[in-house]
Amino acid sequence: MIGQVEQTRMPRRRDAIERHDRLVAAAQQEFAVRGVNASLEAIARDAGVAIGTLYRHFPTRMDLLLAAFEPRLQEFLEGAKLSIEIADPWEGFVSYLENLFRVQAGDRGFNDFLSRRFPGNAETERIHDQMCLHIASVLTRAQKAGQARSDIRLADIVNLIWSNGRMIDATGTTAPNEWRRHLYLMLDAYRAERAHPLPEPPMTDEQLYDAMVHLGNAD
Amino acid sequence: MIGQVEQTRMPRRRDAIERHDRLVAAAQQEFAVRGVNASLEAIARDAGVAIGTLYRHFPTRMDLLLAAFEPRLQEFLEGAKLSIEIADPWEGFVSYLENLFRVQAGDRGFNDFLSRRFPGNAETERIHDQMCLHIASVLTRAQKAGQARSDIRLADIVNLIWSNGRMIDATGTTAPNEWRRHLYLMLDAYRAERAHPLPEPPMTDEQLYDAMVHLGNAD
DNA sequence: GAATAAGGGGAGGTACCCCTCAGGTTTACA
DNA sequence: TGTAAACCTGAGGGGTACCTCCCCTTATTC
Numbered sequence A, B: 001m002i003g004q005v006e007q008t009r010m011p012r013r014r015d016a017i018e019r020h021d022r023l024v025a026a027a028q029q030e031f032a033v034r035g036v037n038a039s040l041e042a043i044a045r046d047a048g049v050a051i052g053t054l055y056r057h058f059p060t061r062m063d064l065l066l067a068a069f070e071p072r073l074q075e076f077l078e079g080a081k082l083s084i085e086i087a088d089p090w091e092g093f094v095s096y097l098e099n100l101f102r103v104q105a106g107d108r109g110f111n112d113f114l115s116r117r118f119p120g121n122a123e124t125e126r127i128h129d130q131m132c133l134h135i136a137s138v139l140t141r142a143q144k145a146g147q148a149r150s151d152i153r154l155a156d157i158v159n160l161i162w163s164n165g166r167m168i169d170a171t172g173t174t175a176p177n178e179w180r181r182h183l184y185l186m187l188d189a190y191r192a193e194r195a196h197p198l199p200e201p202p203m204t205d206e207q208l209y210d211a212m213v214h215l216g217n218a219d
Numbered sequence C: 001g002a003a004t005a006a007g008g009g010g011a012g013g014t015a016c017c018c019c020t021c022a023g024g025t026t027t028a029c030a
Numbered sequence D: 001t002g003t004a005a006a007c008c009t010g011a012g013g014g015g016t017a018c019c020t021c022c023c024c025t026t027a028t029t030c
Helices: A014-034 A040-047 A051-057 A061-084 A089-105 A108-115 A122-144 A154-171 A178-190 A205-218 B014-034 B040-047 B051-057 B061-084 B089-105 B108-115 B122-144 B154-171 B178-190 B205-218
Strands: none
Touching: A014 A040, A014 A051, A014 A061, A014 A108, A040 A051, A040 A061, A061 A089, A061 A108, A061 A122, A089 A108, A089 A122, A089 A154, A089 A178, A108 A154, A122 A154, A154 A178, A154 A205, A154 B154, A154 B178, A154 B205, A178 B154, A178 B178, A205 B154, B014 B040, B014 B051, B014 B061, B014 B108, B040 B051, B040 B061, B061 B089, B061 B108, B061 B122, B089 B108, B089 B122, B089 B154, B089 B178, B108 B154, B122 B154, B154 B178, B154 B205
């Protein structure tokens, strides 16, 4: 299962549980607005907790990120489940992407999270691996049905996720539904009947991986 | 003329001129690699100059940016001139975008610069205004010829610039020509034939402007 | 070669942010 | 109710970056 985030050991004492929850809530808020690089000190402040307490509960930023993104991941997974049950492969593909982008559009941190990889963290690597497999299978199904053009690959969809992410960064405040326009425009590019030859091969798996890592380092 | 960057008053003394040039060279290097938010202290260091000297020559970051981007702007303009001379409107449109993206791909700072607006700076506002007009006219020409779909607008092309920018950020090191694949994929979405209806209206001019400003604030 | 204006240097103030750790506080449990 | 373990706090060390300002240096000009 993709979204099964390993539980951070829950604290035992009542006050600790309460602080833990306040931290997660503050983190969700801050990450959603400012992205995965939100200030941890600001999160602690919002939670009304000292910075040391934040570190006691979540020793690394990634621990806090995973706790904060748990609901987003579930939200995505529920939508994805509905999508793959759709009989028509193209409709399923469209629905899958629309669901993904909707979740992505609602949370800047999750948006960042989707676009990157964090090598060295087994937890996130597993989630990303599974998502890639999932996306690839939805795409392949639409290709086998002759509805999606046959020359696109997972890497092109990841690129779409990047594009969408950037669009959301830009328009999130100003034109919050604009991402749907962009998606449907791109869908016209993906239809089999509109395909023209492409000048460059798709990225290899390795190139794709490196590119996702690079997005994280660059900031 | 788009690219006519106002000369920063050239310094008078020989040593000052030399430092000025070293600063511009270092800035081009740093901005190209790290984007418009490159550290000014690093630029001064690279140029072998004290930070105070940098500020004497370029009181604001934007002054230095404009000096550094001058050649990029010229490079773009020369290519653009060739593009609009192409007889076939669609070919001209494609060539225009390909030229723009090539320049964008070569310089991360210029990439940032293209995607944003800097309100309050008359110089850059003028450049951006002119570029928008220019892009719109190339697009309109291809639409009047019935080659580009009629329901796309300048805002959609700016979105393409954003998308391309993000792709370059991700793949610049790993797969440096991948942006061409993405462009040609998008071109299939822009062709008039068999266009499918879009679910959202294009951004208004104001929304577009705000979105470009927002990208700058967010970082 | 002296006077002077232009230019250069860089320490230091401000503001973030990350993360640790010693010492004080509170809960839970017997 | 007393004690031990769990927990909390926040000052503080380390880092980065922005920008200013005063004093010193140097090119130019006569």
